[in-house]
Structure formats: C-alpha cells, structure tokens
Amino acid sequence: MSDSRRLRIAIQKSGRLSDDSIALLKAIGIKLNIRDRLLIAHSTNENIDLLRVRDDDIPGLVMDGVVDLGFIGENELEEKMLERQAAGKAADFEVLRRLDYGGCRLSIAVPNEFNYESVKSLEGKKVATTYPYLLERFFKESGVNAKAVMLTGSVEVAPRAGVADAICDLVSTGATLEANGLQEEEVIFRSKAVLIQRADGEISDEKQALINRLVPRIDGVIQAKE
Numbered sequence: 001m002s003d004s005r006r007l008r009i010a011i012q013k014s015g016r017l018s019d020d021s022i023a024l025l026k027a028i029g030i031k032l033n034i035r036d037r038l039l040i041a042h043s044t045n046e047n048i049d050l051l052r053v054r055d056d057d058i059p060g061l062v063m064d065g066v067v068d069l070g071f072i073g074e075n076e077l078e079e080k081m082l083e084r085q086a087a088g089k090a091a092d093f094e095v096l097r098r099l100d101y102g103g104c105r106l107s108i109a110v111p112n113e114f115n116y117e118s119v120k121s122l123e124g125k126k127v128a129t130t131y132p133y134l135l136e137r138f139f140k141e142s143g144v145n146a147k148a149v150m151l152t153g154s155v156e157v158a159p160r161a162g163v164a165d166a167i168c169d170l171v172s173t174g175a176t177l178e179a180n181g182l183q184e185e186e187v188i189f190r191s192k193a194v195l196i197q198r199a200d201g202e203i204s205d206e207k208q209a210l211i212n213r214l215v216p217r218i219d220g221v222i223q224a225k226e
C-alpha cells in the first residue's frame, strides 16, 4: 500500500534521464534501494518513494496529483501540456528547478536531397514526429501549412519509408540524423531536464517542508559541478 505521508517522486524507469536523475537524488543525500524490475523504490532514510515509469507518463502523473514531484524533459512536459490543454484537462504544475542534464533540441530535418530554402519549403509537406503539438504550434507560428504525422518510434526512417517528407525529432549530436541521410534545418524547441511539482494545492505541510529542504541541496550539487 502507498503511504500518503511519503513524498512521491516520478522518474524515468530506463532511458536517457534515469541515471542522471538517480545520481542527483543520491547526491542530495537520499538513500535508495532500487531493484531493476520494480515500479516503486523506497528511500531508506527519508519519507520518499520513487515511482519508476515511462517518461511520457510523468507530466500527467504530476498534473493529476498522483505524484508530488517529477523529473522530466521540457520537451515531453511542454508536449503533454499542449495535449492536455487541447483536451480541456487541467495542466497545472510548477517548475522548481531547471537541471544540468538531458540537454537536447527538437529539430526539423529533411533528406539530403530535399531542396530546403526556408520554413516555406515545408508548405504542403508531411513531417513525422513524436511531438505533434509542439510541431503544429511551430507550423502555426511560422504561417506554414504542413502536416504533423505522429510516430512513436523510428521517426528518422520515415522519409526513406515514404511515410513523410521530413522529420521533427530530438537531436543532441546529430549523428543519428547524419546516419540516416538527414539534414537539420530548424530548431523548434531547446530542452533540458526539469524538476516539477504538482500545483493543485494538495501538498501537505510536512511534504512541502521536505521539498523545501531538498531543493537548496539540488542547487548546491549543481553549483559544485560548475
């Protein structure tokens, strides 16, 4: 059974944010007993439980008040916020800190043979992405009539597969784009990992006191690395 007095923190179970998020929790003095297959991990020295889930689920868990805190990439957070707003669902949260890991950019890339001149070159085109709301917002702001085609994986092969004319995907070094014969043309969003808190006013004083104790320690860890 879950104990409502324990602070609940959602982190990505396995992926690019997992190791850095766990390292940060450990660096601020939270002792954790993480077993690979388990969804829940309990801290042995603080009133804290970790919920280990897919990163896609973290914004909703925080916005629905299922967990108190979450470590998440701004790209995923912003996408889910737009999706929830479009569906008329509550999308409240508070960003406690922007963190020093998980850096990447969401970019539009086209096949090398695509004659790209400006964003207008995308007029009437299909662009494959896992982030349709962020991409549609960019199209709207740019005054371009293009279509976002949702793919949850293998976005980079979509042009070769004839599914789309271009892609919009996360990039860090650009090696994946290059390996797939794609050229980065537009950066539409720059992202880092953030720590977010539920903003529904339902956090107890005890939990808030614990959060207020943890956040300055995060600042200390980040400053020590600079």
Ligand code: ATP
Pocket (backbone or CB within 6 Å): 012, 013, 014, 015, 016, 017, 053, 054, 055, 056, 072, 073, 074, 075, 076, 102, 103, 104, 170, 171, 172, 173, 191, 192, 193
């Ligand atoms: P999950 O199984 O949890 O859904 P995922 O495949 O969606 O995992 P990851 O590839 O582990 O997610 O990426 C998680 C987050 O890491 C991204 O949303 C982004 O914020 C960040 N990130 C940093 N660099 C990159 C990169 N080069 N490519 C993709 N994501 C990156």
Ligand code: ZN
Pocket (backbone or CB within 6 Å): 054, 055, 056
């Ligand atoms: Zn994901």
